[in-house]
Amino acid sequence: MSNFIVKKVAVLGAGVMGAQIAAHCVNAKVPVVLFDLPAKEGPKNGIVLRAIDNLKKLSPAPLGNKDDAALIEVANYEDNLDVLKGCDLIIEAIAERMDWKHDLYKKVAPHIAPNAIFASNTSGLSITALSEGFDVDLQARFCGVHFFNPPRYMHLVELIPTVSTRPEILDQLEGFLTTTLGKGVVRAKDTPNFIANRVGIFGMLATIHEAEKFGLSYDVVDDLTGAKLGRAKSGTFRTADVVGLDTMGHVIKTMQDNLQNDPFFPVYKTPDTLAKLIGAGALGQKAGGGFYKKVGKDIQRFDPATGTYVAAGKKADDIIARILKEKDPAKRMKALRDSTNPQAQFLWAIFRDAFHYIAVHLESIADNARDIDFALRWGFGWKTGPFENWQAAGWQQVATWVQEDIEAGKALCNAPLPQWVFDGRDAVHTPDGSWSPAKKSYVPRSDLPVYQRQAFRAAVLGDNVANGATAGTTILEDESVRIWHQNDDVLILSLKTKMGVIGQGVINGLAKAIDEAEKNFKGLVLWNANAADGGAFSAGADLQSMLPVFMSGGVKAIEPEVAKLQNALQGLKYANVPVVAAVAGLALGGGCELMLHAAKRVASIESYIGLVEVGVGLVPAGGGLKEAAVRAANDAKGNDILQFLKVYFTNAATAAVSKSALEAQQMGYLKPTDTIVFNPYELLHVAKVEARALFDAGYRAPQRKLVPVTGRYGLATIKAQLVNMRDGGFISAHDFKIASLIAEIVSGGDIEQGSLVNEQWLLDLERKAFMELLNNPKTQERIMGMMQTGKPVRN
CATH class of the missing domain: 1.10.1040.50 (N-(1-d-carboxylethyl)-l-norvaline Dehydrogenase; domain 2)
Structure with missing residues (x-):
């Protein structure tokens, strides 16, 4: 097996598609240079600079993190063709005119490195006709690579060879497109508009x-x-x-x-x-x-x-x-x-x-x-x-x-x-x-090595591709969870509830899975079978299932349920084998808290993560705010904790949800050491590799440490800003109440600045605030509104 590593990509043409392909390369940490014509006036790279600026405004966002726009190198065809010598893959993405493309090819061909792959992103012109005029060597390294718009989100890339394209070029490109850029590759024949x-x-x-x-x-x-x-x-x-x-x-x-x-x-x-x-x-x-x-x-x-x-x-x-x-x-x-x-x-x-x-x-x-x-x-x-x-x-x-x-x-x-x-x-x-x-x-499926990374490949009706909901050896299954493995030392817990919502069944399943993993496995992975097809990791607590408990026993009956969730997630954090959360799609509220308590997270680039409880008039109470206080104290490393706490507080108080895994890293929901995966079909493979690696490196559960908190000083500082927002009409009185409770929890309550508290102290604050809000008529209005319409009620 020989490694094919793309060290740098050049994209020719800074139009809508070219700029977005460049953006997605940056998402995937692939260095990229974006070319266009020299501008007639102003800075010579003006066309490319405007295109990059425009990337920050597009919706849906082409960049996982807007700040990464600065990583796209700018170039024009007059001054910078020598840069092409350092590129392993060159993708042409200019307007769909054969004559224009041929003119550009004449210009760039002498500068293409001897082993580089040259490809056109044409959406339908003949790849063979495009390659006319190349020398034999370049013809062998030329093909079509057709991305779909918007390239970050559309899974398809069509790969189109000519009769002269060397087969190994296509195999190498398919591996790069699949794993690094996260795409589904379909090989097409060179016919008009492909497939x-x-x-x-x-x-x-x-x-x-x-x-x-x-x-x-x-x-x-x-x-x-x-x-x-x-x-x-x-x-x-x-x-x-x-x-x-x-x-x-x-x-x-x-x-x-x-x-x-x-x-x-x-x-x-x-x-x-x-x-x-x-x-x-x-x-x-x-x-x-x-x-x-x-x-x-x-x-x-x-x-x-x-x-x-x-x-x-x-x-x-x-x-x-x-x-x-x-x-x-x-x-x-x-x-x-x-x-x-x-x-x-x-x-x-x-x-x-x-x-x-x-x-x-x-x-x-x-x-x-x-x-x-x-x-x-x-x-x-x-x-x-x-x-x-x-x-x-x-x-x-x-x-x-x-x-x-x-x-x-x-x-x-x-x-x-x-x-x-x-x-x-x-x-x-x-x-x-x-x-x-x-x-x-x-014709059977492609057996390229890259597909060994996909435990469960995309299936078509009637084929024999293994299905992540039924494959493997089941240890325990009920209507909420499936605990299973694939005979390889790693236990898997899959949530079967709609959108992965967390109710009593999931909490029980979690405890059983940890118990089983500690006895017989190297690690536990939390992974949902529908994640690759745009499903959810977990959309949070199951409000529907709480209703009967609430109806029969009132607010009092809910408190033990909240305590059970807190205990289950603490059990996850302090498990004696590593727990890896394989996150894709929504991880909201309790789903976000589930992921925060894992030893490590492996997240699909398309992960939308956040603590959104304020939408139903509640505060996170599964340890999400406790983790905010813990992480802020860790981040601060002895500096003023409040500066680090403000980010976590704001995220929770505004119910901010990341628009990508890269943004979730910026928000602190994913750590810099967590892994981001681009192909959702590879998520389970990578999560299992990470779990085994942690175990093999001698994993020990974290030690239970005391947490320094900001106390009254933090609470007063945050509350002063909230008063301004309330008095300025930016938030309602009930929003003010909820945000004040969040501030109280993350700052550790009404105690001295710098006090050391244990995690249970913070969890108790969470639970107390949760119960107080559950008793509040305004919160009850929000919960009922959400359950009836699925939309947050502003009151």
């Missing part, structure tokens, strides 16, 4: 075509084709606005220019409305309007009939919403096809068009059916891919219906379904792999 855009944009064009045919407005189509179908909630037209109508127009033009022999060619005509909007400069979100525009607080939609914007917000018919809730995919598909409702007929039509298209084009655009499903899931945010949808709804039945529609002239073209569709199969995804028409066989 995701080819199928995805066809789907959007077919949707526009069928919507016109059935007379449906954009808002209704978006309601039908968004979350109800398990796709991005922006639906079809809103997604086009986000992507940019000019970008969409460009991808469509690539299809028009290069796919004249495609039976679906007539569908690639630019829709009249799209052409009209682009012509008027209404390019979508970035231009303040496209298919939709915001007027004040209202969203309006474009009405093609009148050419004006009208009120938006129409939804799908109730009967259709009910059909789409049907759990059985076969019954759901049949109900849509049989219905006479135009919205149902529209949905059947867009399913049929997609199935027709992927069956006809699978052989030419992808190696196998799995690659098409992953491309749409990871690049367009679909929960299930198109082949998975077909297979789930009954392969042969659906195939027969599609063929009937083609023969009846209802489909978008008359190309028949390929022979293999009807060869007696009932699936394209099987335990042996996914169907490849070119190879006439089922």
Whole structure:
């Protein structure tokens, strides 16, 4: 095995994509230099400097930590081409014009290091045509590497070789993209728009075509084709606005220019409305309007009939919403096809068009059916891919219906379904792999070494990929937790509750897992099976389960429950084997406290961490504020503790939640020594490695030390600021009360500055404040409001 280490990346082109790819390299601690043209006036690197400045304003944020923008090196093509010699990977990301790209390549080629990989982030131009004019050596090191927008958040990267690309280049790049940048790599053939855009944009064009045919407005189509179908909630037209109508127009033009022999060619005509909007400069979100525009607080939609914007917000018919809730995919598909409702007929039509298209084009655009499903899931945010949808709804039945529609002239073209569709199969995804028409066989998963880091890989319907919810050897399982292992010295505790909420069952499970780990294992990892797919680590205490206790025994009955949580988390902190929290997604309130008490944390870059109890009018009472006091005292190392405490206090008092694991490190929720992982599928592997390493290095539980606190002095200083905020109308009287209680806990209460207290003293303060607030009618209003609407009540 040979290491492929990318020491430095160059990104050519500081447009939207180029700048964000550079930002994501910085997130991953990969040194990067961003190039663009020299500016005509002002500083020569002005174009790049403006692009970097803009990164700090974009939402969703491309940078995990805004301050890291300063780490992007700036360069221009006139003065700095020599910098390329020190780069191992060069990604070109300029505008989609072959002639412009070729001009740039001529300029940079002489400066590319002899072993560097050169790649284009084109979204659809031919990689082979781009490589024309290179010498043989550079051709062998050139490929397409197509990121999706926004590159920090979209999991997909398409990797596209030419016939000349050396295979090991692709393997090295796949390893780097997977582990270092955290991506899901799909290898595509060098055909126009590759896989995701080819199928995805066809789907959007077919949707526009069928919507016109059935007379449906954009808002209704978006309601039908968004979350109800398990796709991005922006639906079809809103997604086009986000992507940019000019970008969409460009991808469509690539299809028009290069796919004249495609039976679906007539569908690639630019829709009249799209052409009209682009012509008027209404390019979508970035231009303040496209298919939709915001007027004040209202969203309006474009009405093609009148050419004006009208009120938006129409939804799908109730009967259709009910059909789409049907759990059985076969019954759901049949109900849509049989219905006479135009919205149902529209949905059947867009399913049929997609199935027709992927069956006809699978052989030419992808190696196998799995690659098409992953491309749409990871690049367009679909929960299930198109082949998975077909297979789930009954392969042969659906195939027969599609063929009937083609023969009846209802489909978008008359190309028949390929022979293999009807060869007696009932699936394209099987335990042996996914169907490849070119190879006439089922292709197994890639066995590159990088995938040994993924204990549980992304699965497709019908394959035999191990599932983190059922694999391994179970020691104990109930409705709240699963305690299990994979025969490798590390015990795993998975929370099975919805969003990983913590109730009595989880508290009991935690104690059992620690007990078992201390007896028979080297360590314990807290990990949830759905974490890789955007699930939660833990969204905090289970308020629903507290209700019956509250109803039957009043506030008094809750106190022992709070004490149990505190004791369980202290048990976790002082366990005799290392406990590693593998965090991805939400870690809020009690979930944040659970993670704070582990010996170490391994967090996915997309971790959203915070103590948010003030939203329901409470204070953290599982040891989160106790840990704030402990950490501030440790951070201070003998200096004024209050300076360090203020950050922790403010985070809790404002319910601040990190927008990334990098930001959580800045906020103090993750320590500088905690590990940040970029690929969520690698989280469990890394957490287990860390647990074993701690054990093998002679792990001992931390000693129970006394904590120096700021006492009255800290409390008075923080409270003075709170009074100003209350009197200035920035916070309500109840907010003031909660924040004052938080200040009292983190400063150790009404005692002398510099007093030494034990952790139990701080936990008692937490519990007392929690009980006092639970008795308060204003807090009860907040709790009920949150449980009814899911939104915080401001009172």
